[in-house]
Amino acid sequence: MLSVVLKTFGDLMSALVSQKKNLFSGETLSGWLFISPMMFGFLCFFIIPVIAIFGYSVTEWNILSQDSTFVGLQNYQEIFTENEEFWLVVRNSLVFAGGLVPLNIALALVLALALNQKFTGVVFFRTVYFAPVITAGAAWAIVWSFLLQKESGGVNQLLALIGIDGPNWLREPNWAMFAVIMTRVIKNVGLNMILYLAALQSISPDYVEASSLDGATPWQRFRHIIWPLLAPTTLVISIVTVVGSLKVFDHIYLMTGGGPESGTLVLAYYIYERAFEFFEIGYASALAVILFVLTLVLTVGQWLLKQKEQ
Structure with missing residues (x-):
């Protein structure tokens, strides 16, 4: 899924740069609309969780007590x-x-x-x-x-x-x-x-x-x-x-x-x-x-x- 998203995104960017199309022109906007469901799913189920994991990794968080303390690189x-x-x-x-x-x-x-x-x-x-x-x-x-x-x-x-x-x-x-x-x-x-x-x-x-x-x-x-x-x-x-x-x-x-x-x-x-x-x-x-x-x-x-x- 990542490769498909990146390829489609790259094609859109190439079209914008080489042909100097307006970002919200009809053809370009259609492309954005077609990839938006995949981009939304990729953002919600991959990018945001990965960023959250990096954030959690520098804390001491007990899921039972819900106590969270920033500890830096102590876990590592x-x-x-x-x-x-x-x-x-x-x-x-x-x-x-x-x-x-x-x-x-x-x-x-x-x-x-x-x-x-x-x-x-x-x-x-x-x-x-x-x-x-x-x-x-x-x-x-x-x-x-x-x-x-x-x-x-x-x-x-x-x-x-x-x-x-x-x-x-x-x-x-x-x-x-x-x-x-x-x-x-x-x-x-x-x-x-x-x-x-x-x-x-x-x-x-x-x-x-x-x-x-x-x-x-x-x-x-x-x-x-x-x-x-x-x-x-x-x-x-x-x-x-x-x-x-x-x-x-x-x-x-x-x-x-x-x-x-x-x-x-x-x-x-x-x-x-x-x-x-x-x-x-x-x-x-x-x-x-x-x-x-x-x-x-x-x-x-x-x-x-x-x-x-x-």
């Missing part, structure tokens, strides 16, 4: 120098993103390459792999929390058929993060698969045919032709997936509650915990600002890295 100082749990939360968030992002992208690409072929039932398989994307996140997490139980879970029952004693997936620190990552990957991989599939179908078959005539192997065709042409799509997918991995909340809340032993306590859930369980709105707002900055840095970093490669 406490987070970085006194709160040892914060660094555990950051580590968990980076582990979650570091596991989810490459798995999601790799699996989405493999599925897209497989389903880009013409065979009987290809539409059915595309639908099956995309179905989890439109499934409610809460329902998905609840179902998987039952499937991953120690004794009665469907996953361990299937493993028992081949003689494997499955772990207590969501109650053992060494397995809980892995279980949450995998269920999240399965949930969202279909969307990235569709994006890759659309990009693959936009590649001219002439490139592939020419490389085949030159004697290129399937791997060489993928490595030197298909993969470079997928670079813009990969950039979009990686940015969206990284942002989504850092703000994950529903899976953690419903499957593990940040446990066991804070093994899956990620930053988004930690913000919720400090705000609505400990009622420290100012402190939670400072954590939210840190999450915002971390997401922004990673997003810009990915963008600059791709630009450098090109």
